[in-house]
Amino acid sequence: VMLHLAASTANYASLLERSDITAAEESYAYAIRILQQLADARPNDAAVHSDLALTRNSFGAFLSSLGKYSTAIDQYRRSADLFADLAAKAPSSHVYRNDLALTNNNLGLALSKNGHPKLAEVVFGDAAEIQWGLLTTDPDNITYLGTLGGICNNLGMVREQTKDLEGAAVAYSEALESQEKALKAAPDNKTLRDFLSRTCFNYSRVCQQTGNIRTAMKTTIRRRELWEHDSEHLLSIAREFAEASRICSEGIANGAEACTAEECLRLAAESLRMAADAGLERLTSDDAAFFV
Numbered sequence: 001v002m003l004h005l006a007a008s009t010a011n012y013a014s015l016l017e018r019s020d021i022t023a024a025e026e027s028y029a030y031a032i033r034i035l036q037q038l039a040d041a042r043p044n045d046a047a048v049h050s051d052l053a054l055t056r057n058s059f060g061a062f063l064s065s066l067g068k069y070s071t072a073i074d075q076y077r078r079s080a081d082l083f084a085d086l087a088a089k090a091p092s093s094h095v096y097r098n099d100l101a102l103t104n105n106n107l108g109l110a111l112s113k114n115g116h117p118k119l120a121e122v123v124f125g126d127a128a129e130i131q132w133g134l135l136t137t138d139p140d141n142i143t144y145l146g147t148l149g150g151i152c153n154n155l156g157m158v159r160e161q162t163k164d165l166e167g168a169a170v171a172y173s174e175a176l177e178s179q180e181k182a183l184k185a186a187p188d189n190k191t192l193r194d195f196l197s198r199t200c201f202n203y204s205r206v207c208q209q210t211g212n213i214r215t216a217m218k219t220t221i222r223r224r225e226l227w228e229h230d231s232e233h234l235l236s237i238a239r240e241f242a243e244a245s246r247i248c249s250e251g252i253a254n255g256a257e258a259c260t261a262e263e264c265l266r267l268a269a270e271s272l273r274m275a276a277d278a279g280l281e282r283l284t285s286d287d288a289a290f291f292v
Contacts, residue, residue: 021066028059029044046086049097052081056105060110068080069114076107094134098144101130105151108158117153124155128174142182146192153199156206165210172203174221197226197233204240213248213260217267220244224271234275241268242291 035052083100085262104127111120131148152175159168179196200223207216225232245264
């Protein structure tokens, strides 16, 4: 009865998240108190401990959405500890290990947003190691591949925060490898396509900043392939090529190839034509000024 009450309360809390923040927070706290009592009374009941871990993770996500990162971090850490214990007691269970990786990813995001990128980097690294381990036994699992891609992308972002651009480039490259495999297995999955596109954008940006314009161009071309019939994305990609041309022009004196700036301009113009073919009717004044 208590377990059903806790589950109902947690579900009720999730329904209240947008309508009554205070009631949602109180309901999550109440559900966690019930589950903690049950977990203390049943130390070997994996289902109860898993429910407690999942509820703490959900509560952490809710708190993060409110900007209460310190409290969210505490919930994520408690959730991660529970999943780590469950995974240690059932090493053959991939579910607990995957849940641990997801919780660590959420913890890393909260740490990053709360001003702790170095701690976040460690946590993202731990999450990635778990996913790589899962993929050694199930290398074609789309969920694992997609999750690993997201974690590595987040790892790249915190490395950018700490000005480790080379490390960020490595993380983004690893993210792309996993996301490309996932999308190849599920080419109609829009979520996977969106995540791959974001990682391409991030990787291209870092490559530009480190002077690796050729790789940046190649990555942006790949992003364009994802959105051949989407005018808004194509317009954004045209802007990327135009910006790359400016960066390249400024870097010619430092050894950049003179022809690369012209090639980026050609790709920008080509992308604009594709956007028009995809339905873009006119440029805003800001967009028009950008391409002048």
